[in-house]
Amino acid sequence: MNSIRKLIGPKIEFIRNLNVGRIVRPLHRLTGLVLLGCLCLHLMALGSNILFGEGTFNALMTKLESRRIKFLGFCLLLMVGFHIINGLRITILDFRQFTRGRKRIFWIGIAILVIILAIVLIMTLSYLAK
């Protein structure tokens, strides 16, 4: 009886204390790992012109236009979207309870962020205006 309780106890406890964080946390990690793998593939595909030449690169890009690959690309976008939204949720939750140290870090971060975002925004607008 005790062994059964030991076996299913954690599972019951998990279900009883089920909340958004508990479901989303492993998914966030899983999508993060998949995206890291995709980043490596992305860099390998982009670097194919260095290894095999321009012709191979163009042929690879044409292959990526197939419906199957586009569907995989769509799944990838969904994963990126989920990872971003959940990441922002975690960030907001982390900064909700400010301690003195965290508050200072937060404002330093905001200042750096504003500067970089302004530069990127100017770059993008100037480019799109051409």
Added chain:
Amino acid sequence: MNLSSLRWFLQRLTSVLLTFFLIVHFIIYFFHLPRPITFAAIVQHIQSSIFWLIFYMLLLMIVLSHSLNGLYQIIEDYRPSSQLRLIITWFLWIFGLITFAWGLQILLTYQVW
């Protein structure tokens, strides 16, 4: 500020930065580049302004920092021994630097073509 809180802070900062950089990257990828994407189109895009070279260098740096830091945090949750932790840290640093060098090489190839 100890190393752990610096890592926590960097992860949060890079996540917000990455959101913005990725949105710009996706806009360029989906709406600006012709289909199918060709080598010439990417060269033209990268060479159109020096800012794009800087943009993609920053994107590469931020995405590598965020992903490898995240990977380290996942591994750390399994409480590895201090020796294993040191090996993992070295491995992630070397992997990150090699990947960054590879990305930089790709970018510079497009820039000087």
